[in-house]
Amino acid sequence: MTERSALVGVDTGGTFTDFVVIDGDDIRVHKVLSTPDSPDRAIVQGLRELGVLDRMHALVHGSTVATNAVLERKGVRAGLITTSGFRDVLEIGRQTRPKLYDLRVTREEPLVPRDRRVEVIERLDERGGVMTPLDAESVTRAVQAMVDSGVRSVAVCLLFSFANPAHEEAVAAAARAAGLHVSASFEVLPEFREYERTSTVVLNAYVGPLMDRYLARLEEALPDGLPLRIMQSNGGSISAATARREAARTLLSGPAAGGGGAGFVGGAG
Structure with missing residues:
Protein backbone atom coordinates (compact mmCIF):
# COMPACT_ATOMS: atom_id res chain seq x y z
CA MET A 1 0.00 0.00 0.00
CA VAL A 70 -16.80 37.97 -11.82
CA LEU A 71 -14.04 40.12 -13.33
CA GLU A 72 -14.82 38.92 -16.85
CA ARG A 73 -18.59 38.78 -16.28
CA LYS A 74 -18.66 35.13 -17.32
CA GLY A 75 -20.80 33.71 -14.53
CA VAL A 76 -24.04 31.88 -15.22
CA ARG A 77 -27.32 33.59 -16.05
CA ALA A 78 -28.72 34.25 -12.58
CA GLY A 79 -31.88 35.67 -11.05
CA LEU A 80 -33.06 36.94 -7.66
CA ILE A 81 -36.26 36.23 -5.73
CA THR A 82 -36.85 38.60 -2.84
CA THR A 83 -39.50 40.11 -0.57
CA SER A 84 -42.06 42.43 -2.13
CA GLY A 85 -40.66 45.97 -2.11
CA PHE A 86 -37.00 44.93 -1.94
CA ARG A 87 -36.31 44.20 -5.59
CA ASP A 88 -33.88 47.09 -5.95
CA VAL A 89 -31.78 46.61 -2.81
CA LEU A 90 -29.06 45.09 -4.98
CA GLU A 91 -28.85 48.23 -7.11
CA ILE A 92 -29.41 50.87 -4.42
CA GLY A 93 -26.58 49.53 -2.27
CA ARG A 94 -25.17 51.86 0.37
CA GLN A 95 -23.76 55.36 0.61
CA THR A 96 -20.17 54.10 0.51
CA ARG A 97 -19.47 55.21 -3.04
CA PRO A 98 -16.21 56.47 -4.57
CA LYS A 99 -17.82 59.74 -5.75
CA LEU A 100 -20.73 60.48 -3.47
CA TYR A 101 -21.83 63.78 -5.07
CA ASP A 102 -21.03 63.03 -8.71
CA LEU A 103 -24.35 63.08 -10.59
CA ARG A 104 -22.74 61.54 -13.66
CA VAL A 105 -20.87 58.71 -11.99
CA THR A 106 -20.79 55.43 -13.92
CA ARG A 107 -21.66 52.45 -11.75
CA GLU A 108 -21.03 48.80 -12.43
CA GLU A 109 -24.10 46.94 -13.61
CA PRO A 110 -25.35 44.48 -10.97
CA LEU A 111 -24.72 40.79 -11.60
CA VAL A 112 -28.49 40.33 -11.84
CA PRO A 113 -30.32 43.02 -13.87
CA ARG A 114 -33.71 44.34 -12.79
CA ASP A 115 -35.70 42.25 -15.26
CA ARG A 116 -34.41 39.10 -13.56
CA ARG A 117 -35.23 40.26 -10.03
CA VAL A 118 -38.73 39.25 -8.92
CA GLU A 119 -40.70 39.59 -5.70
CA VAL A 120 -42.87 37.31 -3.60
CA ILE A 121 -45.57 38.42 -1.19
CA GLU A 122 -44.42 37.81 2.40
CA ARG A 123 -43.04 39.75 5.35
CA LEU A 124 -41.33 38.89 8.61
CA ASP A 125 -40.48 41.25 11.43
CA GLU A 126 -36.96 41.67 12.80
CA ARG A 127 -37.47 38.79 15.24
CA GLY A 128 -38.72 36.41 12.57
CA GLY A 129 -42.41 36.78 13.40
CA VAL A 130 -44.79 36.47 10.46
CA MET A 131 -46.37 39.80 9.50
CA THR A 132 -47.56 38.68 6.05
CA PRO A 133 -47.81 34.94 5.31
CA LEU A 134 -45.97 33.63 2.28
CA ASP A 135 -48.30 33.75 -0.71
CA ALA A 136 -48.00 30.45 -2.59
CA GLU A 137 -49.26 31.86 -5.89
CA SER A 138 -46.64 34.61 -5.87
CA VAL A 139 -43.97 31.95 -5.32
CA THR A 140 -45.25 29.96 -8.30
CA ARG A 141 -45.23 33.10 -10.46
CA ALA A 142 -41.74 34.06 -9.35
CA VAL A 143 -40.25 30.65 -10.06
CA GLN A 144 -41.98 30.50 -13.45
CA ALA A 145 -40.61 33.96 -14.27
CA MET A 146 -37.11 32.66 -13.55
CA VAL A 147 -37.64 29.64 -15.80
CA ASP A 148 -39.14 31.76 -18.59
CA SER A 149 -36.19 34.17 -18.52
CA GLY A 150 -33.70 31.37 -19.07
CA VAL A 151 -32.14 31.63 -15.61
CA ARG A 152 -29.91 28.72 -14.55
CA SER A 153 -29.23 29.80 -10.99
CA VAL A 154 -31.44 31.65 -8.50
CA ALA A 155 -30.55 33.67 -5.41
CA VAL A 156 -33.28 33.69 -2.76
CA CYS A 157 -33.05 36.48 -0.19
CA LEU A 158 -36.11 37.35 1.89
CA LEU A 159 -36.32 40.01 4.57
CA PHE A 160 -35.19 38.81 8.03
CA SER A 161 -34.86 35.19 6.88
CA PHE A 162 -31.81 34.85 9.14
CA ALA A 163 -34.23 35.07 12.08
CA ASN A 164 -36.75 32.64 10.59
CA PRO A 165 -35.88 30.77 7.38
CA ALA A 166 -39.28 29.11 6.89
CA HIS A 167 -40.45 31.34 4.02
CA GLU A 168 -37.08 31.24 2.31
CA GLU A 169 -36.92 27.47 2.65
CA ALA A 170 -40.28 27.18 0.88
CA VAL A 171 -39.21 29.45 -1.98
CA ALA A 172 -35.89 27.63 -2.34
CA ALA A 173 -37.66 24.26 -2.43
CA ALA A 174 -40.00 25.47 -5.18
CA ALA A 175 -37.09 26.75 -7.26
CA ARG A 176 -35.14 23.51 -6.83
CA ALA A 177 -38.22 21.53 -7.83
CA ALA A 178 -38.20 23.52 -11.09
CA GLY A 179 -34.66 22.32 -11.78
CA LEU A 180 -32.86 25.55 -10.86
CA HIS A 181 -29.58 25.83 -8.99
CA VAL A 182 -30.49 27.67 -5.78
CA SER A 183 -28.49 29.83 -3.37
CA ALA A 184 -30.53 30.75 -0.29
CA SER A 185 -29.34 33.51 2.02
CA PHE A 186 -30.20 31.60 5.20
CA GLU A 187 -27.67 28.98 4.08
CA VAL A 188 -25.01 31.24 2.55
CA LEU A 189 -24.99 34.27 4.88
CA PRO A 190 -27.60 34.16 7.67
CA GLU A 191 -26.80 37.64 8.99
CA PHE A 192 -28.54 41.00 9.21
CA ARG A 193 -28.01 43.90 6.74
CA GLU A 194 -30.03 43.47 3.59
CA TYR A 195 -27.62 44.79 0.98
CA GLU A 196 -24.66 42.73 2.17
CA ARG A 197 -26.75 39.58 2.43
CA THR A 198 -28.43 40.13 -0.94
CA SER A 199 -25.23 40.94 -2.81
CA THR A 200 -23.45 37.93 -1.30
CA VAL A 201 -26.17 35.44 -2.18
CA VAL A 202 -26.42 36.89 -5.70
CA LEU A 203 -22.66 36.44 -6.08
CA ASN A 204 -23.04 32.87 -4.87
CA ALA A 205 -25.73 32.20 -7.46
CA TYR A 206 -23.62 33.80 -10.19
CA VAL A 207 -20.48 31.69 -9.64
CA GLY A 208 -21.90 28.71 -7.74
CA PRO A 209 -22.66 26.40 -10.67
CA LEU A 210 -19.20 27.06 -12.14
CA MET A 211 -17.41 26.14 -8.91
Missing part, protein backbone atom coordinates in the same frame (compact mmCIF):
# COMPACT_ATOMS: atom_id res chain seq x y z
CA THR A 2 1.38 3.41 -1.02
CA GLU A 3 2.10 5.68 1.94
CA ARG A 4 0.25 8.98 1.72
CA SER A 5 2.83 11.33 3.19
CA ALA A 6 2.80 14.35 0.86
CA LEU A 7 1.00 17.62 1.56
CA VAL A 8 0.40 19.53 -1.67
CA GLY A 9 -0.56 23.14 -2.26
CA VAL A 10 -1.69 24.20 -5.72
CA ASP A 11 -2.65 27.57 -7.17
CA THR A 12 -4.25 27.93 -10.58
CA GLY A 13 -3.65 31.14 -12.50
CA GLY A 14 -4.52 32.27 -15.98
CA THR A 15 -1.10 31.29 -17.37
CA PHE A 16 0.55 28.90 -14.93
CA THR A 17 -0.54 26.40 -12.30
CA ASP A 18 1.94 26.24 -9.41
CA PHE A 19 2.61 23.46 -6.93
CA VAL A 20 4.40 23.14 -3.61
CA VAL A 21 4.94 19.64 -2.21
CA ILE A 22 5.96 19.05 1.40
CA ASP A 23 6.93 15.44 2.05
CA GLY A 24 8.72 15.06 5.36
CA ASP A 25 11.78 17.31 5.17
CA ASP A 26 11.58 17.46 1.38
CA ILE A 27 10.06 20.57 -0.21
CA ARG A 28 9.59 20.76 -3.97
CA VAL A 29 8.03 23.30 -6.31
CA HIS A 30 6.64 22.70 -9.78
CA LYS A 31 4.90 24.65 -12.53
CA VAL A 32 2.77 23.66 -15.53
CA LEU A 33 0.82 25.63 -18.10
CA SER A 34 -2.76 26.29 -17.00
CA THR A 35 -5.79 24.97 -18.86
CA PRO A 36 -8.30 27.81 -18.37
CA ASP A 37 -11.15 25.94 -20.04
CA SER A 38 -10.83 23.19 -17.43
CA PRO A 39 -8.34 24.08 -14.63
CA ASP A 40 -8.56 20.61 -13.10
CA ARG A 41 -6.65 19.14 -16.07
CA ALA A 42 -3.54 21.19 -15.30
CA ILE A 43 -3.76 20.21 -11.63
CA VAL A 44 -3.91 16.50 -12.40
CA GLN A 45 -1.12 16.84 -14.98
CA GLY A 46 1.16 18.54 -12.45
CA LEU A 47 0.43 15.99 -9.73
CA ARG A 48 1.31 13.18 -12.12
CA GLU A 49 4.53 14.88 -13.19
CA LEU A 50 5.46 15.26 -9.52
CA GLY A 51 4.62 11.60 -8.88
CA VAL A 52 2.42 12.42 -5.90
CA LEU A 53 -1.08 11.76 -7.24
CA ASP A 54 -1.38 8.62 -5.10
CA ARG A 55 0.88 9.76 -2.25
CA MET A 56 -0.97 12.83 -0.96
CA HIS A 57 -2.57 12.95 2.46
CA ALA A 58 -4.15 16.34 1.66
CA LEU A 59 -4.44 18.84 -1.17
CA VAL A 60 -4.96 22.56 -0.51
CA HIS A 61 -6.09 24.58 -3.51
CA GLY A 62 -6.18 28.31 -4.22
CA SER A 63 -8.57 28.97 -7.10
CA THR A 64 -9.33 31.93 -9.36
CA VAL A 65 -12.39 30.36 -10.99
CA ALA A 66 -14.84 32.60 -9.10
CA THR A 67 -12.52 35.62 -9.31
CA ASN A 68 -12.19 35.45 -13.08
CA ALA A 69 -15.89 34.72 -13.60
CA ASP A 212 -19.71 23.19 -8.33
CA ARG A 213 -18.98 21.72 -11.75
CA TYR A 214 -15.25 22.46 -11.55
CA LEU A 215 -14.71 20.95 -8.10
CA ALA A 216 -16.84 17.93 -8.98
CA ARG A 217 -14.49 17.20 -11.89
CA LEU A 218 -11.42 17.73 -9.72
CA GLU A 219 -12.69 15.47 -6.93
CA GLU A 220 -13.48 12.76 -9.48
CA ALA A 221 -9.90 12.89 -10.79
CA LEU A 222 -8.32 12.66 -7.33
CA PRO A 223 -7.90 9.50 -5.24
CA ASP A 224 -10.97 8.47 -3.25
CA GLY A 225 -11.04 9.85 0.26
CA LEU A 226 -8.35 12.48 -0.32
CA PRO A 227 -9.09 15.62 1.75
CA LEU A 228 -9.44 18.52 -0.69
CA ARG A 229 -9.33 21.93 0.96
CA ILE A 230 -10.16 25.16 -0.87
CA MET A 231 -8.72 28.50 0.17
CA GLN A 232 -11.35 31.10 0.96
CA SER A 233 -11.19 34.88 0.85
CA ASN A 234 -10.26 35.30 4.52
CA GLY A 235 -7.09 33.22 4.15
CA GLY A 236 -8.50 30.09 5.78
CA SER A 237 -9.61 26.94 4.03
CA ILE A 238 -12.90 25.09 3.65
CA SER A 239 -13.86 21.65 2.41
CA ALA A 240 -14.62 21.15 -1.27
CA ALA A 241 -18.22 20.35 -0.32
CA THR A 242 -18.58 23.72 1.41
CA ALA A 243 -16.92 25.53 -1.50
CA ARG A 244 -19.33 23.91 -3.95
CA ARG A 245 -22.28 25.02 -1.83
CA GLU A 246 -20.95 28.46 -0.77
CA ALA A 247 -18.83 29.50 -3.74
CA ALA A 248 -18.96 33.19 -2.78
CA ARG A 249 -16.40 32.39 -0.09
CA THR A 250 -13.84 31.69 -2.82
CA LEU A 251 -14.05 35.05 -4.62
CA LEU A 252 -10.54 35.98 -3.45
CA SER A 253 -9.29 32.43 -2.93
CA GLY A 254 -6.17 32.67 -5.09
CA PRO A 255 -5.13 36.18 -4.00
CA ALA A 256 -5.69 35.33 -0.32
CA ALA A 257 -3.56 32.20 -0.63
CA GLY A 258 -0.77 34.21 -2.25
CA GLY A 259 -0.87 36.85 0.47
CA GLY A 260 -0.88 34.25 3.22
CA GLY A 261 2.04 32.40 1.66
CA ALA A 262 4.06 35.58 1.19
CA GLY A 263 3.43 36.51 4.81
CA PHE A 264 4.64 33.11 5.99
CA VAL A 265 7.80 33.24 3.89
CA GLY A 266 8.46 36.78 5.07
CA GLY A 267 8.10 35.79 8.70
CA ALA A 268 4.76 37.47 9.35
CA GLY A 269 2.89 34.22 9.97
Whole structure:
Protein backbone atom coordinates (compact mmCIF):
# COMPACT_ATOMS: atom_id res chain seq x y z
CA MET A 1 0.00 0.00 0.00
CA THR A 2 1.38 3.41 -1.02
CA GLU A 3 2.10 5.68 1.94
CA ARG A 4 0.25 8.98 1.72
CA SER A 5 2.83 11.33 3.19
CA ALA A 6 2.80 14.35 0.86
CA LEU A 7 1.00 17.62 1.56
CA VAL A 8 0.40 19.53 -1.67
CA GLY A 9 -0.56 23.14 -2.26
CA VAL A 10 -1.69 24.20 -5.72
CA ASP A 11 -2.65 27.57 -7.17
CA THR A 12 -4.25 27.93 -10.58
CA GLY A 13 -3.65 31.14 -12.50
CA GLY A 14 -4.52 32.27 -15.98
CA THR A 15 -1.10 31.29 -17.37
CA PHE A 16 0.55 28.90 -14.93
CA THR A 17 -0.54 26.40 -12.30
CA ASP A 18 1.94 26.24 -9.41
CA PHE A 19 2.61 23.46 -6.93
CA VAL A 20 4.40 23.14 -3.61
CA VAL A 21 4.94 19.64 -2.21
CA ILE A 22 5.96 19.05 1.40
CA ASP A 23 6.93 15.44 2.05
CA GLY A 24 8.72 15.06 5.36
CA ASP A 25 11.78 17.31 5.17
CA ASP A 26 11.58 17.46 1.38
CA ILE A 27 10.06 20.57 -0.21
CA ARG A 28 9.59 20.76 -3.97
CA VAL A 29 8.03 23.30 -6.31
CA HIS A 30 6.64 22.70 -9.78
CA LYS A 31 4.90 24.65 -12.53
CA VAL A 32 2.77 23.66 -15.53
CA LEU A 33 0.82 25.63 -18.10
CA SER A 34 -2.76 26.29 -17.00
CA THR A 35 -5.79 24.97 -18.86
CA PRO A 36 -8.30 27.81 -18.37
CA ASP A 37 -11.15 25.94 -20.04
CA SER A 38 -10.83 23.19 -17.43
CA PRO A 39 -8.34 24.08 -14.63
CA ASP A 40 -8.56 20.61 -13.10
CA ARG A 41 -6.65 19.14 -16.07
CA ALA A 42 -3.54 21.19 -15.30
CA ILE A 43 -3.76 20.21 -11.63
CA VAL A 44 -3.91 16.50 -12.40
CA GLN A 45 -1.12 16.84 -14.98
CA GLY A 46 1.16 18.54 -12.45
CA LEU A 47 0.43 15.99 -9.73
CA ARG A 48 1.31 13.18 -12.12
CA GLU A 49 4.53 14.88 -13.19
CA LEU A 50 5.46 15.26 -9.52
CA GLY A 51 4.62 11.60 -8.88
CA VAL A 52 2.42 12.42 -5.90
CA LEU A 53 -1.08 11.76 -7.24
CA ASP A 54 -1.38 8.62 -5.10
CA ARG A 55 0.88 9.76 -2.25
CA MET A 56 -0.97 12.83 -0.96
CA HIS A 57 -2.57 12.95 2.46
CA ALA A 58 -4.15 16.34 1.66
CA LEU A 59 -4.44 18.84 -1.17
CA VAL A 60 -4.96 22.56 -0.51
CA HIS A 61 -6.09 24.58 -3.51
CA GLY A 62 -6.18 28.31 -4.22
CA SER A 63 -8.57 28.97 -7.10
CA THR A 64 -9.33 31.93 -9.36
CA VAL A 65 -12.39 30.36 -10.99
CA ALA A 66 -14.84 32.60 -9.10
CA THR A 67 -12.52 35.62 -9.31
CA ASN A 68 -12.19 35.45 -13.08
CA ALA A 69 -15.89 34.72 -13.60
CA VAL A 70 -16.80 37.97 -11.82
CA LEU A 71 -14.04 40.12 -13.33
CA GLU A 72 -14.82 38.92 -16.85
CA ARG A 73 -18.59 38.78 -16.28
CA LYS A 74 -18.66 35.13 -17.32
CA GLY A 75 -20.80 33.71 -14.53
CA VAL A 76 -24.04 31.88 -15.22
CA ARG A 77 -27.32 33.59 -16.05
CA ALA A 78 -28.72 34.25 -12.58
CA GLY A 79 -31.88 35.67 -11.05
CA LEU A 80 -33.06 36.94 -7.66
CA ILE A 81 -36.26 36.23 -5.73
CA THR A 82 -36.85 38.60 -2.84
CA THR A 83 -39.50 40.11 -0.57
CA SER A 84 -42.06 42.43 -2.13
CA GLY A 85 -40.66 45.97 -2.11
CA PHE A 86 -37.00 44.93 -1.94
CA ARG A 87 -36.31 44.20 -5.59
CA ASP A 88 -33.88 47.09 -5.95
CA VAL A 89 -31.78 46.61 -2.81
CA LEU A 90 -29.06 45.09 -4.98
CA GLU A 91 -28.85 48.23 -7.11
CA ILE A 92 -29.41 50.87 -4.42
CA GLY A 93 -26.58 49.53 -2.27
CA ARG A 94 -25.17 51.86 0.37
CA GLN A 95 -23.76 55.36 0.61
CA THR A 96 -20.17 54.10 0.51
CA ARG A 97 -19.47 55.21 -3.04
CA PRO A 98 -16.21 56.47 -4.57
CA LYS A 99 -17.82 59.74 -5.75
CA LEU A 100 -20.73 60.48 -3.47
CA TYR A 101 -21.83 63.78 -5.07
CA ASP A 102 -21.03 63.03 -8.71
CA LEU A 103 -24.35 63.08 -10.59
CA ARG A 104 -22.74 61.54 -13.66
CA VAL A 105 -20.87 58.71 -11.99
CA THR A 106 -20.79 55.43 -13.92
CA ARG A 107 -21.66 52.45 -11.75
CA GLU A 108 -21.03 48.80 -12.43
CA GLU A 109 -24.10 46.94 -13.61
CA PRO A 110 -25.35 44.48 -10.97
CA LEU A 111 -24.72 40.79 -11.60
CA VAL A 112 -28.49 40.33 -11.84
CA PRO A 113 -30.32 43.02 -13.87
CA ARG A 114 -33.71 44.34 -12.79
CA ASP A 115 -35.70 42.25 -15.26
CA ARG A 116 -34.41 39.10 -13.56
CA ARG A 117 -35.23 40.26 -10.03
CA VAL A 118 -38.73 39.25 -8.92
CA GLU A 119 -40.70 39.59 -5.70
CA VAL A 120 -42.87 37.31 -3.60
CA ILE A 121 -45.57 38.42 -1.19
CA GLU A 122 -44.42 37.81 2.40
CA ARG A 123 -43.04 39.75 5.35
CA LEU A 124 -41.33 38.89 8.61
CA ASP A 125 -40.48 41.25 11.43
CA GLU A 126 -36.96 41.67 12.80
CA ARG A 127 -37.47 38.79 15.24
CA GLY A 128 -38.72 36.41 12.57
CA GLY A 129 -42.41 36.78 13.40
CA VAL A 130 -44.79 36.47 10.46
CA MET A 131 -46.37 39.80 9.50
CA THR A 132 -47.56 38.68 6.05
CA PRO A 133 -47.81 34.94 5.31
CA LEU A 134 -45.97 33.63 2.28
CA ASP A 135 -48.30 33.75 -0.71
CA ALA A 136 -48.00 30.45 -2.59
CA GLU A 137 -49.26 31.86 -5.89
CA SER A 138 -46.64 34.61 -5.87
CA VAL A 139 -43.97 31.95 -5.32
CA THR A 140 -45.25 29.96 -8.30
CA ARG A 141 -45.23 33.10 -10.46
CA ALA A 142 -41.74 34.06 -9.35
CA VAL A 143 -40.25 30.65 -10.06
CA GLN A 144 -41.98 30.50 -13.45
CA ALA A 145 -40.61 33.96 -14.27
CA MET A 146 -37.11 32.66 -13.55
CA VAL A 147 -37.64 29.64 -15.80
CA ASP A 148 -39.14 31.76 -18.59
CA SER A 149 -36.19 34.17 -18.52
CA GLY A 150 -33.70 31.37 -19.07
CA VAL A 151 -32.14 31.63 -15.61
CA ARG A 152 -29.91 28.72 -14.55
CA SER A 153 -29.23 29.80 -10.99
CA VAL A 154 -31.44 31.65 -8.50
CA ALA A 155 -30.55 33.67 -5.41
CA VAL A 156 -33.28 33.69 -2.76
CA CYS A 157 -33.05 36.48 -0.19
CA LEU A 158 -36.11 37.35 1.89
CA LEU A 159 -36.32 40.01 4.57
CA PHE A 160 -35.19 38.81 8.03
CA SER A 161 -34.86 35.19 6.88
CA PHE A 162 -31.81 34.85 9.14
CA ALA A 163 -34.23 35.07 12.08
CA ASN A 164 -36.75 32.64 10.59
CA PRO A 165 -35.88 30.77 7.38
CA ALA A 166 -39.28 29.11 6.89
CA HIS A 167 -40.45 31.34 4.02
CA GLU A 168 -37.08 31.24 2.31
CA GLU A 169 -36.92 27.47 2.65
CA ALA A 170 -40.28 27.18 0.88
CA VAL A 171 -39.21 29.45 -1.98
CA ALA A 172 -35.89 27.63 -2.34
CA ALA A 173 -37.66 24.26 -2.43
CA ALA A 174 -40.00 25.47 -5.18
CA ALA A 175 -37.09 26.75 -7.26
CA ARG A 176 -35.14 23.51 -6.83
CA ALA A 177 -38.22 21.53 -7.83
CA ALA A 178 -38.20 23.52 -11.09
CA GLY A 179 -34.66 22.32 -11.78
CA LEU A 180 -32.86 25.55 -10.86
CA HIS A 181 -29.58 25.83 -8.99
CA VAL A 182 -30.49 27.67 -5.78
CA SER A 183 -28.49 29.83 -3.37
CA ALA A 184 -30.53 30.75 -0.29
CA SER A 185 -29.34 33.51 2.02
CA PHE A 186 -30.20 31.60 5.20
CA GLU A 187 -27.67 28.98 4.08
CA VAL A 188 -25.01 31.24 2.55
CA LEU A 189 -24.99 34.27 4.88
CA PRO A 190 -27.60 34.16 7.67
CA GLU A 191 -26.80 37.64 8.99
CA PHE A 192 -28.54 41.00 9.21
CA ARG A 193 -28.01 43.90 6.74
CA GLU A 194 -30.03 43.47 3.59
CA TYR A 195 -27.62 44.79 0.98
CA GLU A 196 -24.66 42.73 2.17
CA ARG A 197 -26.75 39.58 2.43
CA THR A 198 -28.43 40.13 -0.94
CA SER A 199 -25.23 40.94 -2.81
CA THR A 200 -23.45 37.93 -1.30
CA VAL A 201 -26.17 35.44 -2.18
CA VAL A 202 -26.42 36.89 -5.70
CA LEU A 203 -22.66 36.44 -6.08
CA ASN A 204 -23.04 32.87 -4.87
CA ALA A 205 -25.73 32.20 -7.46
CA TYR A 206 -23.62 33.80 -10.19
CA VAL A 207 -20.48 31.69 -9.64
CA GLY A 208 -21.90 28.71 -7.74
CA PRO A 209 -22.66 26.40 -10.67
CA LEU A 210 -19.20 27.06 -12.14
CA MET A 211 -17.41 26.14 -8.91
CA ASP A 212 -19.71 23.19 -8.33
CA ARG A 213 -18.98 21.72 -11.75
CA TYR A 214 -15.25 22.46 -11.55
CA LEU A 215 -14.71 20.95 -8.10
CA ALA A 216 -16.84 17.93 -8.98
CA ARG A 217 -14.49 17.20 -11.89
CA LEU A 218 -11.42 17.73 -9.72
CA GLU A 219 -12.69 15.47 -6.93
CA GLU A 220 -13.48 12.76 -9.48
CA ALA A 221 -9.90 12.89 -10.79
CA LEU A 222 -8.32 12.66 -7.33
CA PRO A 223 -7.90 9.50 -5.24
CA ASP A 224 -10.97 8.47 -3.25
CA GLY A 225 -11.04 9.85 0.26
CA LEU A 226 -8.35 12.48 -0.32
CA PRO A 227 -9.09 15.62 1.75
CA LEU A 228 -9.44 18.52 -0.69
CA ARG A 229 -9.33 21.93 0.96
CA ILE A 230 -10.16 25.16 -0.87
CA MET A 231 -8.72 28.50 0.17
CA GLN A 232 -11.35 31.10 0.96
CA SER A 233 -11.19 34.88 0.85
CA ASN A 234 -10.26 35.30 4.52
CA GLY A 235 -7.09 33.22 4.15
CA GLY A 236 -8.50 30.09 5.78
CA SER A 237 -9.61 26.94 4.03
CA ILE A 238 -12.90 25.09 3.65
CA SER A 239 -13.86 21.65 2.41
CA ALA A 240 -14.62 21.15 -1.27
CA ALA A 241 -18.22 20.35 -0.32
CA THR A 242 -18.58 23.72 1.41
CA ALA A 243 -16.92 25.53 -1.50
CA ARG A 244 -19.33 23.91 -3.95
CA ARG A 245 -22.28 25.02 -1.83
CA GLU A 246 -20.95 28.46 -0.77
CA ALA A 247 -18.83 29.50 -3.74
CA ALA A 248 -18.96 33.19 -2.78
CA ARG A 249 -16.40 32.39 -0.09
CA THR A 250 -13.84 31.69 -2.82
CA LEU A 251 -14.05 35.05 -4.62
CA LEU A 252 -10.54 35.98 -3.45
CA SER A 253 -9.29 32.43 -2.93
CA GLY A 254 -6.17 32.67 -5.09
CA PRO A 255 -5.13 36.18 -4.00
CA ALA A 256 -5.69 35.33 -0.32
CA ALA A 257 -3.56 32.20 -0.63
CA GLY A 258 -0.77 34.21 -2.25
CA GLY A 259 -0.87 36.85 0.47
CA GLY A 260 -0.88 34.25 3.22
CA GLY A 261 2.04 32.40 1.66
CA ALA A 262 4.06 35.58 1.19
CA GLY A 263 3.43 36.51 4.81
CA PHE A 264 4.64 33.11 5.99
CA VAL A 265 7.80 33.24 3.89
CA GLY A 266 8.46 36.78 5.07
CA GLY A 267 8.10 35.79 8.70
CA ALA A 268 4.76 37.47 9.35
CA GLY A 269 2.89 34.22 9.97
